[in-house]
Amino acid sequence: MITSNLPALQVVVPLLAGPLCVLLRREDVSYAIALLASWASFAMSILLLMAVLENGPISFAFGGWEPPWGIEYRIDSVNAYVLLIVAAIGAIVITYARPSVAYEIEPQRRYLFYTAYLLCLAGLLGVTITGDAFNVFVFLEISSLSSYVLISLGRDRQALTAAYRYLIFGTIGATFYLIGVGLLYQTTGTLNMADLAERVSTVTDSRTVRVAFAFMAVGLAMKAALFPLHIWLPNAYAYAPSVVSVFLAATATKVSVYLLLRVYFTIFGTPFAIQTMGLGDALMPLAILAMFVGSAVAIFQPDIKRMLAYSSVAQIGYMVLGIGIATTVGLTAGILHLFNHALMKGALFMAMGCVFYRLGSVRLEAMHGIGKTMPWTMGAFVVGGLSLIGVPATAGFVSKWYLILAAFERDWWWAAVLVLLSSLLAIIYVWRVIEVAYFRPPSDSAATAAEAPSVMVVPMWVLAGANVYFGLDTRVSVGVAQQAAKSLMDGGV
């Protein structure tokens, strides 16, 4: 009974825990509920991944209404993997969250923070798990609306502007997606993804389907912050409360990239997306520009959270480059980077959350000599930074390795060179922080700072450690990514 309802519970548990927090209202109770629900989601995502790897895709008919008429949750190796990423980050972040939330958010708003956090988690999990194109939109809105709220809780007044800008962009993106779904529904009469995939392939020469493809591609690129549609991202991540930056940077854009994969390869199918619509040719230049512009702008940011946000723009470029290469190896690299980037950006933003907790600022000038007073925090930053650059024995190396392999496989040696060159830019911006933190005399605030509380340090090091672990033992991360890429290329659902 419980196991057969696992796909529903994966989303329902955080979704219902949210209003429960509003009802009970007390901060400590809300935190306990959020903690419990997030870890329960994580456990369920592990069970689902194991079930999928063992027995193949799982289909769950909502309310007993059989697909394609009812809403279907469909879990295969692709979204089971993404579910695991999102739920794992959700659980680790909430464990880390409490001191940071207590420091940055006013007491009477904290229960609302946990509510919005749970709803955001439920939305992201829902987008990932569902097999219904319209249901995706509903969950996309749940996660987006709650993330606007989360961002606007930031201390700086600029957080409101940042959240508003994200709201405008997010709404346009979601609307474009919905227009695309509407056009597809008009031509095929179905909303179920598997059903859509079957029917779309018979009507691909119609203009309606092409327009639908264009709308969905642009809308989702906006949500995924693909260059040049990324301008909402840096401010949103920079001014959001630290915990929110960690959570969104490690999950939200990943889910959008997953959705891009789903729409391109599952609904429209590889031949249509790649050959007819020339998806690879369109994504390739954008991905490369994202890699370079994102990294180059990151170098000049005095605010480290902003720097990391621009670096995220660059990293999304790597993922999209993998998708644009459009081979099984390319997709493997893209999906793998999705996983690895969640690990490294999670660790890096968590380190910044700890710094902010002690210094009240993450600007470079405040962080002089911080490496001596907060060794664990900056140690995690160094590990995350090395992974971001792609140093061997870190997770970042593995995904870049596959990316370069994929480029060589298609004889695009220039793409491989560009990946390496943009990694050099990452060295510059990571080094700036390391130099200031370790080789400068401590500033007044840094000299008196103490190490962050262990509730924050331990989850941060779990992620930092995961960067090293998945850099050395790639069986799980690469294995599942390969399987996912294969099933996407074969047009499997």
Added chain:
Amino acid sequence: MSHHFVIRVVGKLLIPFILLFGLYVQFHGDFGPGGGFQAGVIFASAFVLYALIYGVDKAREILPDDVLRVGIALGVLIFGGTGVVSMLWGAPYLDYSPLASTPSAGQHIGIFIVELGVGITVASVMVTLFNLFARRGGDDELDAE
């Protein structure tokens, strides 16, 4: 507002009927046009009208913020909880068939409860939104008592 005699009398006359109509739309939703969302909006409009005539503070005495907050959360929980109950009876999540002796009666009860949840949440959210905008410039905090 004491001099707006006509408005006060007409308002007093109308408000009970608006509430009644809201309930009708709510509970008739499964047989005719209507349902939880529409009913919630109509129900909330009665409180909005009351607040327009007698002032927001008076309206908040009748429907305090705490009650609204509970309403917002409770409605969603009723909706989701119905699914959980059906799951506990061994059916898939949100399959209402086992809620009564026959599947069709079960589906009926399920929809009825779910729509009630929708109605409660929508009405509470509508009134809260109105209160928030009406109180702008004063204490704009949802939880400020």
